Amino acid sequence: TWGYGAMTNSYNDIHKSKAIFIIGGNPAEAHPVSLQHVLKAKEENNAPLIVCDPRFTRTAAHADEYVRFRPGSDVALVWGILYHIFENGWEDKEFIRTRVWGMDEIRKEVANWTPDEVERVTGVPGEQLQRVARTLANHRPGTVIWCMGGTQHTNGNNNTRAYCILQLALGNMGTAGGGTNIFRGHDNVQGATDLGVLADTLPGYYGLSDGSWAHWARVWGEDLEWIQSRFASWTDGAGEEQKMINLTGIPVSRWIDGVLEARENLEQPDNTKAMVLWGHAPNSQTRQKEMKTAMEKLDLLVVVDPYPTVSAVLHDRTDNTYLLPACTQFETSGSVTA
Numbered sequence: 001t002w003g004y005g006a007m008t009n010s011y012n013d014i015h016k017s018k019a020i021f022i023i024g025g026n027p028a029e030a031h032p033v034s035l036q037h038v039l040k041a042k043e044e045n046n047a048p049l050i051v052c053d054p055r056f057t058r059t060a061a062h063a064d065e066y067v068r069f070r071p072g073s074d075v076a077l078v079w080g081i082l083y084h085i086f087e088n089g090w091e092d093k094e095f096i097r098t099r100v101w102g103m104d105e106i107r108k109e110v111a112n113w114t115p116d117e118v119e120r121v122t123g124v125p126g127e128q129l130q131r132v133a134r135t136l137a138n139h140r141p142g143t144v145i146w147c148m149g150g151t152q153h154t155n156g157n158n159n160t161r162a163y164c165i166l167q168l169a170l171g172n173m174g175t176a177g178g179g180t181n182i183f184r185g186h187d188n189v190q191g192a193t194d195l196g197v198l199a200d201t202l203p204g205y206y207g208l209s210d211g212s213w214a215h216w217a218r219v220w221g222e223d224l225e226w227i228q229s230r231f232a233s234w235t236d237g238a239g240e241e242q243k244m245i246n247l248t249g250i251p252v253s254r255w256i257d258g259v260l261e262a263r264e265n266l267e268q269p270d271n272t273k274a275m276v277l278w279g280h281a282p283n284s285q286t287r288q289k290e291m292k293t294a295m296e297k298l299d300l301l302v303v304v305d306p307y308p309t310v311s312a313v314l315h316d317r318t319d320n321t322y323l324l325p326a327c328t329q330f331e332t333s334g335s336v337t338a
Contacts, residue, residue: 005184006205007180007182008179009177009178009179010181011033011037013176013177013181014177015037015045016141017045017047017141017142017143017178018142019047020042020142021050021052021136021142022049022051022052022053022144022145023144023146024052024151025146025147026058027183030147030186038145041177049063049065050067050135051063052067052069052077053066054069054070054071065128065132067132068123069122069123069124074150074155074163076117076121077122077124078162078166079110079162080119080122080124080129081133081166082113082133083113083114083118083129083133084129084133085133085170086110086111086169088133088134090137090170091169091171092172095171096168096169099168099174100168103169115127115129115130136170137170140170140172141177141178142170143172143178143180143181144163144167144180145182146159146182147184167179167180199252200249202216208245210246213227213245227245228245231243232268252285256287258272259294259297260294272298273299274299274301274302275295275300277301277303277305277311278303278305279304279305279326282314288314295314296316300320300321301315301322302322302324303321303323303324304324304326305323305325306327306328308323
């Protein structure tokens with residue numbers, strides 16, 4: 001599938017959807033404006049709304065079909081839907097032939113997920129998933145919407161890939177009213193990732209290749225050689241030169257390892273020495289004991305928040321630690337990505 005944390009379509013494009021599949025999200029409470037776009041399509045297009053959630057939420061109250069499944073079994077649930085799609089020949093064969101690579105491997109895996117096996121894992125009866133599959137097949141294009149309920153898992157990558165594969169099988173990509181549309185976290189998470197506040201890409205999801213840096217150097221009006229000079233390079237154990245300008249950094253979920261892991265196991269010349277926690281409370285992550293140790297081992301720790309959070313009090317540091325005040329959304333100006 002594709003690796004961008006951004007909507008393939010837009011809120012307004014949902015108005016053209018003939019079916020809406022929501023999983024891992026409760027936009028009625030978390031993204032109330034977005035739900036109005038969903039309800040508009042539901043009313044004007046008579047688009048069936050399918051909501052998959054372990055809890056019966058306010059979003060589920062609007063659903064034509066509510067699917068209750070066990071937490072963390074998203075992939076098995078999607079494979080259960082795909083089982084019926086492939087079994088009945090409801091997939092978009094021409095789209096798969098011309099636009100998709102590797103679907104045969106998916107078919108082999110999905111064949112193992114019989115209705116009985118899916119019910120054993122997810123708790124969802126096979127006849128309900130067959131009904132869901134038929135609904136999605138008969139109402140195209142359909143959109144798949146998910147939120148952080150699908151991503152904030154140890155197997156979150158697997159979840160999102162499965163959601164995307166479902167859309168590929170149905171031929172719902174690259175079309176108005178289709179797509180995979182993610183309602184991201186608050187505090188302008190989408191805008192932050194669009195602008196490249198990530199460990200693995202430049203703005204606009206350009207990656208970190210030499211060509212990408214050359215492009216953004218032109219956009220920024222900066223000298224490419226000067227930008228390159230700001231990054232370290234070193235010779236690894238195999239005698240090959242490594243340039244940090246082209247290497248993905250350590251994501252927020254693994255920054256602890258950048259501090260505590262043995263130097264030779266890291267793709268960087270030294271361990272992480274400084275950390276800036278901006279709008280991030282570490283109690284939202286696991287490995288609290290290691291996190292406290294990592295915080296105390298840093299040379300510099302900066303915490304930026306409207307008010308003190310766990311980031312400011314978890315550690316026992318006494319120096320080189322700064323707590324900076326941040327404005328709330330009601331005190332700032334600028335743009336927000338929807």
